[in-house]
Amino acid sequence: MAYPPSLTEAQKQYLHSSLTDYALAHGLVVRPADSLAPTNPSNTLATAAPVTLFPSLFPREAWMEARDVQEMYNELYVRVSRDEKWLGEVMESLKGVDEFMERLWAMHLKLRASGFAQSLSLGLFRSDYLLHQAEGDEEVSIKQVEFNTVSSSFGALSTRVSDLHRHLFSIGAFPSSPALNMDALPANPALDELAAGLAAAHEAYLAQQRKQKKNNVVILFVVQPGERNAFDQRWLEYTLLKTHSTPVLRHTLAELHSLAHISPSTSVLTIPHPSGTTVEVSTVYFRAGYAPTDFPTQTEWDAREMLERSMAIKCPTLITHLAGAKKVQQRLAEPNQLEYFFPSSYSNLISRLRRTFTALYPMDAHSQPGKLGRHLALQNPEKYVLKPQREGGGNNIYRTKIPTFLNSLPSDAHFDAYILMELIEPPAARNTIVRGGELLEGGVVGELGVYGVALWDAAENEGGLRVNREAGWLLRTKGVESEEGGVAAGYGCVDSVCLV
Numbered sequence: 060m061a062y063p064p065s066l067t068e069a070q071k072q073y074l075h076s077s078l079t080d081y082a083l084a085h086g087l088v089v090r091p092a093d094s095l096a097p098t099n100p101s102n103t104l105a106t107a108a109p110v111t112l113f114p115s116l117f118p119r120e121a122w123m124e125a126r127d128v129q130e131m132y133n134e135l136y137v138r139v140s141r142d143e144k145w146l147g148e149v150m151e152s153l154k155g156v157d158e159f160m161e162r163l164w165a166m167h168l169k170l171r172a173s174g175f176a177q178s179l180s181l182g183l184f185r186s187d188y189l190l191h192q193a194e195g196d197e198e199v200s201i202k203q204v205e206f207n208t209v210s211s212s213f214g215a216l217s218t219r220v221s222d223l224h225r226h227l228f229s230i231g232a233f234p235s236s237p238a239l240n241m242d243a244l245p246a247n248p249a250l251d252e253l254a255a256g257l258a259a260a261h262e263a264y265l266a267q268q269r270k271q272k273k274n275n276v277v278i279l280f281v282v283q284p285g286e287r288n289a290f291d292q293r294w295l296e297y298t299l300l301k302t303h304s305t306p307v308l309r310h311t312l313a314e315l316h317s318l319a320h321i322s323p324s325t326s327v328l329t330i331p332h333p334s335g336t337t338v339e340v341s342t343v344y345f346r347a348g349y350a351p352t353d354f355p356t357q358t359e360w361d362a363r364e365m366l367e368r369s370m371a372i373k374c375p376t377l378i379t380h381l382a383g384a385k386k387v388q389q390r391l392a393e394p395n396q397l398e399y400f401f402p403s404s405y406s407n408l409i410s411r412l413r414r415t416f417t418a419l420y421p422m423d424a425h426s427q428p429g430k431l432g433r434h435l436a437l438q439n440p441e442k443y444v445l446k447p448q449r450e451g452g453g454n455n456i457y458r459t460k461i462p463t464f465l466n467s468l469p470s471d472a473h474f475d476a477y478i479l480m481e482l483i484e485p486p487a488a489r490n491t492i493v494r495g496g497e498l499l500e501g502g503v504v505g506e507l508g509v510y511g512v513a514l515w516d517a518a519e520n521e522g523g524l525r526v527n528r529e530a531g532w533l534l535r536t537k538g539v540e541s542e543e544g545g546v547a548a549g550y551g552c553v554d555s556v557c558l559v
């Protein structure tokens with residue numbers, strides 16, 4: 060089957076203009092890059108977010124499996140977050156070679172020594188996959204790229220792109236194709252589910268504090284200055300207000316350093332409201348603080364520490380943020396680690412999780428797997444990607460660039476800051492990426508992300524999981540020639556699934 064169907068020039072124009080106007084009218088937008096809008100008076104300009112012209116074909120069974128294992132993945136990362144000793148050993152291995160991780164972990168340990176004010180914890184997670192087809196095999200399966208525990212973005216825009224493609228189908232903007240029908244284009248609940256997760260934390264806080272639902276308790280979004288993907292976050296804010304009557308305020312870490320106050324006696328976090336009142340913060344949702352560049356000065360570090368110390372529920376706490384390290388993913392793929400975290404009654408689910416793993420190697424000189432990792436990275440790098448403990452895209456080193464990169468490090472002790480991962484090579488498809496008003500047609504690869512919501516009580520060892528849900532999905536598509544697929548980092552675009 061030829062997919063996507065070909066377009067006449069007139070069809071292409073109708074599809075492109077219908078898509079653009081729908082995106083602009085429905086807030087499927089980002090702030091423009093400076094190059095696109097050199098003058099942007101009072102930040103009044105927005106531009107259609109990069110999306111695909113057609114929804115991309117995606118095997119229904121693989122999509123179902125990724126969604127089915129999400130609750131199990133949520134539970135795994137909740138269990139990792141609770142196991143300070145296990146996580147501490149992983150963090151120990153990054154000491155002296157990854158200053159950022161070391162500093163976050165030190166902050167966790169320092170605050171832990173004086174005891175945490177809040178034991179409830181919220182995770183808005185996203186597990187990312189590429190499709191994998193073994194040679195000579197008909198079946199395609201999902202292989203995990205990474206698991207995100209902090210700032211998992213694009214939930215709102217991904218809901219909007221599913222709506223967009225359903226709309227374009229409804230108005231007949233797609234030429235007919237056997238693949239394209241309404242059953243193949245599922246509505247994506249990510250926006251509502253993620254907002255419901257934040258609302259659940261807010262409600263839990265109010266119940267804990269024996270407070271009525273009031274306007275003087277808010278959810279705080281911690282954001283980066285000049286964030287271009289602000290509307291993805293704004294949609295969560297608007298949904299929280301409309302569906303859950305829960306107000307939101309947004310601030311950067313630097314702003315919070317001077318605005319936020321923490322009560323010495325109760326650890327309650329308060330911030331001023333622009334109306335002149337003071338409001339209490341139930342939940343701190345981090346869409347910043349995952350990259351070293353989010354902490355240009357001590358001010359931002361101090362603000363992060365104050366937020367962590369407070370009574371507000373954090374999404375995520377420092378320990379859950381660190382549980383999303385690539386090093387944790389690598390360690391979890393070692394033999395018997397899943398068995399360590401789950402009781403034996405989970406054996407069936409454990410094998411389903413393990414089926415999503417691809418080969419991962421440590422890079423230390425002291426273990427057998429580490430020696431193998433070093434050998435592959437230096438002698439045989441063509442099939443591998445080298446990853447530091449960073450988030451946000453654009454940080455990995457690919458294939459033959461790996462040895463030169465490693466040899467440029469100050470010493471081979473610094474290899475330990477990385478993990479080596481086998482490259483997943485998904486089947487290429489065709490689509491058209493619509494970006495900055497241009498249509499770029501060619502070979503593409505899609506990365507499926509599945510969102511998860513977990514709310515748990517860290518003070519309880521078992522049974523403290525209050526909410527555990529699969530929360531919709533994201534399909535991000537990039538040109539085959541690009542190694543990275545991050546939308547915000549400028550490599551890819553938001554897509555939706557056409558299930559086959």
Ligand code: ADP
Nearest residue numbers: 204205449450451452480481482483542543544
């Ligand atoms: P980040 O936390 O910065 O998003 P990722 O692990 O997701 O880091 O890597 C960024 C991108 O690199 C992915 O979106 C994907 O396009 C590519 N990538 C990462 N790991 C692999 C892999 N094992 N095989 C193929 N591509 C990969």
Ligand code: MG
Nearest residue numbers: 205207450451
């Ligand atoms: Mg990530």
Ligand code: MG
Nearest residue numbers: 187204205452
């Ligand atoms: Mg990623």
